[in-house]
Amino acid sequence: MTPEPAGIVVVGASLAGLRGAEALRRRGYAGPLTLVGAEPHRPYDRPPLSKHVLVGELEADATRLPELAPLHARWRLGSPAIALDRSARALRLADGTALAYDKLLIATGAEARAWPAETGGRLSGVFTLRGRDDAAALRAAVQARPRRVLVVGGGLIGCETASCLRDLGLAVTLVDPHSTPLAAALGTFVGGVVAECLRDVGAEFRPGTMVRAFEGDAAGRVARARLSDGGTIETDLVIAALGATRATGWLQGAGLRADPGGVTCDAACRVLDADGAPCPDIYAAGDVARWPIPLYGNRLVSVEHWGNAVEQAGHAARNMVAPPDDQRPYQHMPAFWSSQFGINIKLAGLTAGADALAVVQGTRASRRFLAVYGRNGRSIAALSFDQARWLPAYAQAITAGSAFPPIVDATDQPRIETAAPGFPPPRAAAPAPSRSETVHA
Ligand SMILES: Cc1cc2nc3c(=O)[nH]c(=O)nc-3n(C[C@H](O)[C@H](O)[C@H](O)COP(=O)(O)OP(=O)(O)OC[C@H]3O[C@@H](n4cnc5c(N)ncnc54)[C@H](O)[C@@H]3O)c2cc1C
Structure with missing residues (x-):
């Protein structure tokens, strides 16, 4: 008797995981398909979390992504993959089970950079925003009408949240080490216009400022931020918008080129092993993937863009079902959007x-x-x-x-x-x- 095939396992049940799984089915893959997700939720959309959800136009649990093709998949939600054993072609999940695969799509995305515990990261009232549960908790805190919200980091999420909080009439201070918001992503020419927008809506923008630590009250709630210039800001709600690191911790020891900056792939989205050789049965897509981009001289990039997660997952799926001698390079023009002010x-x-x-x-x-x-x-x-x-x-x-x-x-x-x-x-x-x-x- 031939053993049942293990089939394709997709790790990461979000945008890239879902769209990748759909693309596999659309391309005729009819074998077993399993989606493993750390969160208990079916795939949902993140862009509304820092926009419509924060202002209360949309509930956090109303962000579920539409499923665009019948998947006939097994869902393993609420238990992250914690290890990958390539020689056994198996994953270990946090609930103790092992899961075999014939081919693997890594789509574990990114995680919000947390504020360090030793400088106040565990105080209540200090939030990050990456997932649906974060958004629901943050929305509840915002509804309690904090006296002043401090947004740390003037990147896209920092600016979007500051804009929403002003729409809600809350007092907002945004601090950033650069002279304008969005300086690292878009430069200070464009960032300067965003700084004007921030000030026009009545948010306080403190350029060239870093938070050193948060201090709490007797109940363990955040009360103030200590700044690099020696000053303080009184605050009862903090959004630490410090960027993200790639969710690759579970790949430690798997012999792959993976670190907090991403999992490195070749042009065809195949993950590279520690010696730099592409693994024929392991692919990656979305925020977690770092790949050589032809349009920019094949330098390695990883992006946190919605459009890339969709397109790269579709491309990886195409190559996963194609013969080894028909692995096509991923040609992509990175693009993102943001709504603020x-x-x-x-x-x-x-x-x-x-x-x-x-x-x-x-x-x-x-x-x-x-x-x-x-x-x-x-x-x-x-x-x-x-x-x-x-x-x-x-x-x-x-x-x-x-x-x-x-x-x-x-x-x-x-x-x-x-x-x-x-x-x-x-x-x-x-x-x-x-x-x-x-x-x-
Ligand atoms: C608040 C917010 C607003 C955004 N707004 C925009 C926008 O306006 N425009 C834009 O272009 N982009 C935006 N983005 C970025 C966009 O949402 C991401 O690029 C997209 O979600 C990437 O999809 P992904 O599936 O690769 O990764 P993710 O969406 O990060 O999904 C990865 C999934 O894998 C799971 N996972 C992690 N580790 C494991 C594990 N070990 N085992 C199992 N599962 C695991 C995670 O829990 C998660 O569900 C925004 C992102 C955020 C957070």
């Missing part, structure tokens, strides 16, 4: 290393513009600040490797404004403040 921000491309910026549509003064980032005379990214009409055209030009700036004779833009993008020097850069691209040389 009633503004829609969209980025196409990677800004890292940009040495020039041109406002090619609209104006900075009007706070409606499209800016292109350049590096060594080449266009590398385009950002729309409430002005997305032309973004696809610029994205296309970037994909084609156009010079900087790529389109100079647009009829509705007689004059192009150029500026320095204003990225902080690498050494001065704080730990990635939010879900900006993470680029590893």
Whole structure:
């Protein structure tokens, strides 16, 4: 009697895991399919958590992702994978069970960087925001009308939450080590406009400031933050928006190239072993994956972008069911969006290393513009600040490797404004403040 095949196991039951599983079925994979998830929930969407859920327009449990294809899958939710034994082709789950696989898709995403326990991270009232349960707890704390909310970190999640909290009429202070919010991700030219938006809505922005520690009251609730400049801020609710690390701890000892910056893949999304050879039966996709990106000279990148999780999972699934001699490279133009202060921000491309910026549509003064980032005379990214009409055209030009700036004779833009993008020097850069691209040389 032939033993039953173990089939494909997807570790991480969120956006990339779900879309990857659907793509496997769509591509005709009919064998056993298991999704393993650390959280007890079926896959849900994270972008609304720092937007609609926080302001109370949507309940945290109303964010479930639609299932777009019949999966006929076994769900193993609420028990994370804690170890991978490649020689036995098996995973160990936290509940003590072992799970065999023929092929594995790693889609364990990222985890919010927590505030250290020794400097107040365990005080009640100190939150991070990554998952649905975090969002529900934070929403409940916000409904209790704290006297002042302190947002630590002016990345995308820090800015989005500050914007929501002001919509709710709460007093908000945002501190960031750089001179503007979003400096590491988008540079201080664009960050400066966001700083103006923050101040216009009545949030206090404290640039060049780091929190050293939180102090609590007798009941163990956060009461104040001690700052790098010796000052203090009284606060009864803190959102630590310090960025994320990749959920790769469970892969320790598996002999793969995995660390808190991601699990390294080849161009076909196959995970590399410790010697740098692709594992033919292990793939990765989404926030957890770090891969060589052809559009940017094959340098290794990992991004925390919704669109990448969907597209890369689909691509990995395609290669998982394809023969070994038909493994296609993942060609992707990174892109994300963010809503804050009633503004829609969209980025196409990677800004890292940009040495020039041109406002090619609209104006900075009007706070409606499209800016292109350049590096060594080449266009590398385009950002729309409430002005997305032309973004696809610029994205296309970037994909084609156009010079900087790529389109100079647009009829509705007689004059192009150029500026320095204003990225902080690498050494001065704080730990990635939010879900900006993470680029590893
Ligand atoms: C608050 C918030 C707002 C966002 N807003 C935007 C936005 O506006 N635009 C945008 O482009 N992107 C946004 N993003 C990013 C986007 O949501 C992510 O890129 C996307 O969720 C990545 O999907 P993923 O499946 O790769 O990883 P995740 O969504 O992180 O999912 C990974 C899953 O794996 C599980 N897991 C981890 N370890 C294990 C284990 N050992 N065993 C089993 N399961 C495990 C986790 O619990 C999790 O459910 C936002 C993210 C957050 C947190």
